[in-house]
Amino acid sequence: KAGVTQTPRYLIKTRGQQVTLSCSPISGHRSVSWYQQTPGQGLQFLFEYFSETQRNKGNFPGRFSGRQFSNSRSEMNVSTLELGDSALYLCASSLQGAEETQYFGPGTRLLVL
Amino acid sequence: GESVGLHLPTLSVQEGDNSIINCAYSNSASDYFIWYKQESGKGPQFIIDIRSNMDKRQGQRVTVLLNKTVKHLSLQIAATQPGDSAVYFCAESLYSGGGADGLTFGKGTHLIIQP
Numbered sequence: 136k137a138g139v140t141q142t143p144r145y146l147i148k149t150r151g152q153q154v155t156l157s158c159s160p161i162s163g164h165r166s167v168s169w170y171q172q173t174p175g176q177g178l179q180f181l182f183e184y185f186s187e188t189q190r191n192k193g194n195f196p197g198r199f200s201g202r203q204f205s206n207s208r209s210e211m212n213v214s215t216l217e218l219g220d221s222a223l224y225l226c227a228s229s230l231q232g233a234e235e236t237q238y239f240g241p242g243t244r245l246l247v248l
Numbered sequence: 249g250e251s252v253g254l255h256l257p258t259l260s261v262q263e264g265d266n267s268i269i270n271c272a273y274s275n276s277a278s279d280y281f282i283w284y285k286q287e288s289g290k291g292p293q294f295i296i297d298i299r300s301n302m303d304k305r306q307g308q309r310v311t312v313l314l315n316k317t318v319k320h321l322s323l324q325i326a327a328t329q330p331g332d333s334a335v336y337f338c339a340e341s342l343y344s345g346g347g348a349d350g351l352t353f354g355k356g357t358h359l360i361i362q363p
Binding site for chain 1: 339
């Protein structure tokens with residue numbers, strides 16, 4: 136079974152721009168979660184989608200948003216990029232949610248200049 | 249807010265020795281704990297998990313111990329190999345009934361294997 140895939144793998148943007156990242160979960164998984172990883176803050180939970188609905192949200196500003204499609208694929212969007220948004224963005228999928236094993240993709244490395 | 253922490257940022261062990269990576273958590277209501285391994289340039293890879301109704305669980309060369317009294321989690325790796333070099337994260341999940349909140353991660357321990 137194919138693992139979690141994320142596209143693109145690397146991205147360079149400038150301040151003020153917006154970006155959309157994509158995640159395809161493991162086949163059959165309905166829950167998709169997004170995390171931000173930085174050297175200073177570590178791994179932090181952004182939000183979780185289940186059956187096309189945002190079910191949980193971490194402590195991030197409204198510039199960070201996401202959505203999930205009927206095939207469970209998910210996208211996250213960051214608007215008005217700031218330098219501090221430079222990070223590795225990780226997507227994880229699971230059958231039902233964070234109360235069970237989440238499997239991570241390789242991440243998208245975003246650099247904001 | 250409450251978070252999961254790790255005792256040591258770096259752990260250096262000899263190849264073939266056993267490794268023990270520790271983690272302290274603060275949320276006594278957490279009911280699911282996971283260890284992940286992250287190699288450079290890759291996403292976290294699931295190693296082993298344990299639920300709060302257990303105190304020990306074994307996998308292939310790995311054992312996770314959970315001590316709820318002192319809110320402590322540990323990962324034991326037997327006969328450490330060069331391929332075990334990575335950053336290890338513990339994570340906790342608090343099931344809120346309406347669907348679990350996201351995982352809360354510790355800061356990670358970098359395991360270095362010396363030949």
